[in-house]
Amino acid sequence: MSKRKTYYPLFIGIAVAVGILIGSTLNFKNKSVLFSSNSNEAKIKRLINYIQYDYVDKVNTDSLLDNAITNMLIKLDPHSVYIPKEDLGRVTESMEGKFVGIGVTFLMYNDTVAITNVIEGGPSERAGLKAGDRIIVAGKDSIFGKHIQKIAGVSDTEKGSFLGNRKITDAVMKTLKGEPQTSINVTVYRKSEHKNLQFNIKRGEVPIKSVSSYYMITNELGYINIDRFARTTYNEFKTGLDDLISKGMKSLVLDLRGNPGGFMDIANSIIDEFLEDGKLIVFTKNKNGEVDKAFATKKGDFENGKVYVLIDQNSASASEIVAGALQDNDKGVIVGRRSFGKGLVQQEMDLGDGSAVRLTTSRYYTPTGRSIQKPYNHKETLSYDNEYLERIHNGELISKDSIKVDDALKYTTPKGKIVYGGGGIIPDVFVSIDTVNTFSNRLYGGLNDFVFKYIDDNRLKMSKWELYDFVENFDTDNKIFNQYIKQLDLNLPLSPKSKENLKVYFNAFMARNLFDETGYFIITQKKDRMILKVLELESKK
Secondary structure, three states: OOHHHHHHHHHHHHHHHHHHHHHHHOOOOOHHHHOOOOHHHHHHHHHHHHHHHHOOOOOOHHHHHHHHHHHHHHOOOOOOEEEOHHHHHHHHHHHHOEEEEOOEEEEEEOOEEEEEEEOOOOHHHHHOOOOOOEEEEEOOEEOEHHHHHHHHOOOOOOOOOHHHHHHHHHHHHHHHOOOOOOEEEEEEEEOOOOEEEEEEEEOEEEEOOOEEEEEEOOOOEEEEEEOOEOOOHHHHHHHHHHHHHHOOOOEEEEEOOOOOOEOHHHHHHHHHOOOOOOOEEEEEEOOOOOEEEEEOOOOOOOOOOEEEEEEOOOOOOHHHHHHHHHHHOOOOEEEEOOOOOOOEEEEEEEOOOOOEEEEEEEEEEOOOOOOOOOOOOOOOHHHHHOHHHHHHHHOOOOOHHHOOOOHHHEEEOOOOOEEEOOOOOOOOEEOOOOOOOOOOHHHHOOHHHHHHHHHHHOHHHHOOOOHHHHHHHOOOOOHHHHHHHHHOOOOOOOOHHHHHHHHHHHHHHHHHHHOOHHHHHHHHHHHOHHHHHHHHHHHHO
8 A cells, every 4th residue: 555545544634633723723703612622722732643653654744734734725715725834935025025135136047146137226236246246155155056956955857947946046045035134245256357256245125026017108008017916016006107197198008917916905906096986896705794895995096097907817816806896897998818717815824833824715706796706626626727728728718709608697887888707807808819929948948048148248238228229229130139049959940920029039038137027028019919909999099
């Protein structure tokens, strides 16, 4: 009998016991009735002790407990999840929109930590680090080659793999992070000076942007991209919105493609900028039937402007709250493809040992009353996660007519527009996926390394470019681009269409490395089917 089968009864027993323990720690109104003694807590402690001291094989009880909790939550719904203590810090940082570190972005280049960007105003910039510096020592650790591989616990077989790269990145981040105002000594190799330099860097708060870009597409059409709804997102969004309004923006493209969601109240604050006072934004309902409604509360700064919300199959949760609220209030135009379909609301609950659960506590509904949670089966979570493949097979990424709707879940907006519940937000204007302009590892796999090396070898010359001059005039004769093409292992020459697409992303990667995400988006919008559709709609208004 396999070890997995041997442990199976233990998994079940511990799952039940852990379920009781978790329930006893949550803030339920009837907790005093259900858990009037500590007998259940004593029971699970006794079971763990039996396994730890008396079970025939040596067992990692922490790991067993983690697996039991995970298996139990799978039985609830696809979005109630367990977050182990080693992952909770990273998850929390991302959603809080900040962390304590030295303020650089980096990539692993030739087994070395190569700085790609020094965050403006951050600890590293103040200390004097520059893009292109290689960090070879941090604190007491050498963090290059075999040294960082050993620290990260990466075997030779894992080296170069996604998992191996993730482990190394995590190890570097762990070394560079720390408590506020603590110092770390780093040694870097500066290629431009051909020597090693030492710096003492005082760690500080480093922002994690969730609004990755905002700029004017035309004289009247602005663009804001939101990656996720973190604690800092509204303030970032408002900064961008105010800036674009000051530049004459009359219409806004709000790009929520690939946005997995985040804090509902942050999404509500953003929606409030578009809706008149008193308009319903969203409401939630728990298992007791208690309803909590959120309304627009003040005069928003863009109530009179036009909004285009871009969504796709990876726009979920808070992204869908934004799209649903605006669609149901007949505000703006939803452009793209059917969104993910997550209408469940989670609350994070501490388990007392540094880990946590995100437990579904209610469902949310758009202003017309529709739930956009797609169906799920407790026994088939894999099919839920892989529903994207079903969308490919049934053709709905190519044709809006292939999107299945349920007439029993039909709703009507105040102006008479028909909308549907039951599985994501269906856009007002459908844009199919671009089957030609797809990424191929054969063509794009080495792009990051090539771009970094080229800029690193020509850093003084490249630093003289200004963003919009770069967008219009960089490599117009394709000399640099052809260098990249020559190093590709191609059996056949690239088609004109493939070469044209690759050139766009080649320049975009260069712009992102030199400037920021704004450069990337300005260049790629030339081939962005959704942006092109918005420009078409704008020309007809």
